[in-house]
Amino acid sequence: MSVQYKPVLWDRSKMVYDAVLIAAVGAYLLLYLKLAPSLADWSRDVDYNIQRMRAFGTCAFLMLSFILTIGPLARLNPAFLPLLYNRRHFGVLTCVVAAAHAVFVLDWYFAFSDTERYTALLAANTSYGQVLGVPFEAFGIAALGILIILAVTSHDFWMSFLTPPVWKAIHMSVYAAYALVVAHVAFGYLQSERSPVIAAIVIGAAGIVTLLHVAAARGEARIDLSNAAEAAEEEWVDVGPVCSFMEGRGRVVVLPDGERAAVFRHDGKLSALSNVCAHQNGPLGEGRIIDGCVTCPWHGHQFRPEDGCAPAPFTDKVPTYRLKQVGDRVYLNAEALAPGTYVEPIQLEEAS
Amino acid sequence: MSEVHREKDDFFVGYMGRLPEATRGAITAFVVCFLAAFVGGALALGAAQGDPGEAGPAGAVTLRGVIYAQPYPHLRMPPEAGRPLGRTIALNSARGKRGVQAEATELFGQTVEVTGGRLLRGEVETLQVGWRRGAHRIVAVEEEMASRLTPVEPLGRWRIAGEICDSKCYLGVMRPGRGLAHKACANLCVIGGAPAVFVAAGPIEGDEFLLLADAGGGPLPPAYRDLTALLISVEGELERRGELLVFKVDLSTAETL
Numbered sequence: 067m068s069v070q071y072k073p074v075l076w077d078r079s080k081m082v083y084d085a086v087l088i089a090a091v092g093a094y095l096l097l098y099l100k101l102a103p104s105l106a107d108w109s110r111d112v113d114y115n116i117q118r119m120r121a122f123g124t125c126a127f128l129m130l131s132f133i134l135t136i137g138p139l140a141r142l143n144p145a146f147l148p149l150l151y152n153r154r155h156f157g158v159l160t161c162v163v164a165a166a167h168a169v170f171v172l173d174w175y176f177a178f179s180d181t182e183r184y185t186a187l188l189a190a191n192t193s194y195g196q197v198l199g200v201p202f203e204a205f206g207i208a209a210l211g212i213l214i215i216l217a218v219t220s221h222d223f224w225m226s227f228l229t230p231p232v233w234k235a236i237h238m239s240v241y242a243a244y245a246l247v248v249a250h251v252a253f254g255y256l257q258s259e260r261s262p263v264i265a266a267i268v269i270g271a272a273g274i275v276t277l278l279h280v281a282a283a284r285g286e287a288r289i290d291l292s293n294a295a296e297a298a299e300e301e302w303v304d305v306g307p308v309c310s311f312m313e314g315r316g317r318v319v320v321l322p323d324g325e326r327a328a329v330f331r332h333d334g335k336l337s338a339l340s341n342v343c344a345h346q347n348g349p350l351g352e353g354r355i356i357d358g359c360v361t362c363p364w365h366g367h368q369f370r371p372e373d374g375c376a377p378a379p380f381t382d383k384v385p386t387y388r389l390k391q392v393g394d395r396v397y398l399n400a401e402a403l404a405p406g407t408y409v410e411p412i413q414l415e416e417a418s
Numbered sequence: 419m420s421e422v423h424r425e426k427d428d429f430f431v432g433y434m435g436r437l438p439e440a441t442r443g444a445i446t447a448f449v450v451c452f453l454a455a456f457v458g459g460a461l462a463l464g465a466a467q468g469d470p471g472e473a474g475p476a477g478a479v480t481l482r483g484v485i486y487a488q489p490y491p492h493l494r495m496p497p498e499a500g501r502p503l504g505r506t507i508a509l510n511s512a513r514g515k516r517g518v519q520a521e522a523t524e525l526f527g528q529t530v531e532v533t534g535g536r537l538l539r540g541e542v543e544t545l546q547v548g549w550r551r552g553a554h555r556i557v558a559v560e561e562e563m564a565s566r567l568t569p570v571e572p573l574g575r576w577r578i579a580g581e582i583c584d585s586k587c588y589l590g591v592m593r594p595g596r597g598l599a600h601k602a603c604a605n606l607c608v609i610g611g612a613p614a615v616f617v618a619a620g621p622i623e624g625d626e627f628l629l630l631a632d633a634g635g636g637p638l639p640p641a642y643r644d645l646t647a648l649l650i651s652v653e654g655e656l657e658r659r660g661e662l663l664v665f666k667v668d669l670s671t672a673e674t675l
């Protein structure tokens with residue numbers, strides 16, 4: 067188990083990130099509740115309690131939409147990678163805003179009756195068999211449940227406790243949460259309000275999230291194709307000419323079985339590791355060598371190129387691969403070695 | 419620190435602080451879009467909220483009339499100058515999503531004085547009997563009034579388009595107090611005893627606000643809950659009781675529009 071859930075360090079970039087987040091959310095709520103009503107065309111004000119549930123609900127929707135653009139943006143252009151750091155703060159704050167929305171709804175639409183409010187929430191509308199009038203609250207409840215699980219398990223402790231693959235799988239359910247939120251809005255607020263502005267914003271946000279994911283997936287598939295290693299004798303696969311490896315950088319190669327390896331050049335020597343970071347499956351091959359270690363582009367976890375071990379005091383490990391040079395070309399043995407296995411880096415002989 | 423890091427390349431590691439030069443443009447663009455979306459989104463979404471209508475509290479009153487319990491509690495008053503049919507008003511409770519069925523059933527047909535707060539939407543009114551806390555204020559009084567009421571007038575069979583609402587929220591306890599986002603709340607109000615009403619898509623005999631009843635004149639059967647807040651059309655017998663139209667619906671004829 068890793069010891070990497072050390073106390074959170076509050077460096078400047080984190081503080082700026084959080085400050086921007088909080089400023090955006092604060093500005094949103096303030097403008098929605100204080101300025102927007104004066105722009106609206108009302109014969110009498112919408113109840114403040116209803117404005118408040120709408121302000122928090124729409125804010126949570128926009129936040130979740132933005133969170134989901136970060137992943138594909140970073141895959142499309144590594145310049146967006148810094149946004150990945152602290153994405154969890156973004157997620158946790160979204161969960162808090164969504165929970166506030168739920169509390170305001172419970173305290174208004176489901177309060178003041180002889181039926182206890184949680185019972186009322188589930189029992190007041192049971193028209194599950196129809197499209198219009200379906201209890202859209204249920205979608206919201208399910209989405210909030212997922213967001214709460216994600217927020218609670220967002221700490222690195224849970225990642226090492228649950229193991230990264232399980233953690234990652236759980237956290238992929240953010241997509242289910244987003245789909246549920248879109249359904250919640252589409253069958254609830256959008257049906258009630260029938261405003262083209264609101265519909266355009268909801269459809270636009272969900273559309274951008276979808277398009278970015280499609281674009282990122284296409285980009286990834288194209289890169290995989292161009293990085294596909296050529297199968298040669300048995301398990302040794304050709305991963306390219308010597309000159310294709312740049313000092314201090316890695317290259318992702320896709321092996322015949324679809325696995326990805328990351329080949330790094332450091333001090334004129336080549337080493338190969340699994341491309342999958344032990345932290346959260348980040349793409350190690352897109353990282354850099356920093357202080358002699360392969361450094362993951364997502365959250366900066368480090369691994370020594372020669373044995374895939376994190377430097378002390380950390381204990382994470384990734385699998386390694388054997389390499390050899392034949393003439394001008396580099397070959398990789400597709401059989402992954404156990405995480406942390408030492409492999410002597412190969413000294414490159416540049417072809418004359 | 420290695421060469422690679424020192425040469426300010428485009429690689430960012432969170433714990434190393436500053437943003438690399440090469441990423442600044444992208445990050446700034448993202449932050450600007452993010453802030454603009456939040457500012458613009460707040461104003462656009464906030465201002466796009468529809469008009470909840472001119473409805474809400476309209477002061478406290480004490481009214482004297484004959485109380486009825488079916489289909490839902492209502493009070494009828496004799497004709498007076500300018501109101502040839504006699505003021506007729508559905509009764510809600512001031513105590514949340516509750517009704518005054520118990521009192522109305524007990525005092526049914528008697529002349530009573532009812533105190534509470536009025537809710538008004540245009541010309542349509544209801545009375546929220548009593549106050550937030552404490553007993554409902556319905557007191558029987560010595561006065562024969564029933565014989566002075568206008569007779570109940572049957573208006574035949576109709577198919578009418580509109581929306582099932584609860585009278586309390588629709589008349590302004592919640593703004594907006596109708597629509598699909600409010601469906602569960604409307605059901606909860608009617609379950610609790612608020613008179614169910616049909617808000618017609620256009621005027622019927624001059625009114626858009628009809629008190630609902632089942633075919634037998636009693637309160638709606640639970641099947642109404644699937645239809646609340648939807649635009650539907652439904653068939654039933656219409657009758658006039660003073661100023662109030664009562665629509666005795668056959669829910670099996672309901673169609674979603």
Ligand code: FES
Pocket residue numbers: 343344345346347348349362363364365366367
């Ligand atoms: S995935 Fe988090 S550091 Fe690699």
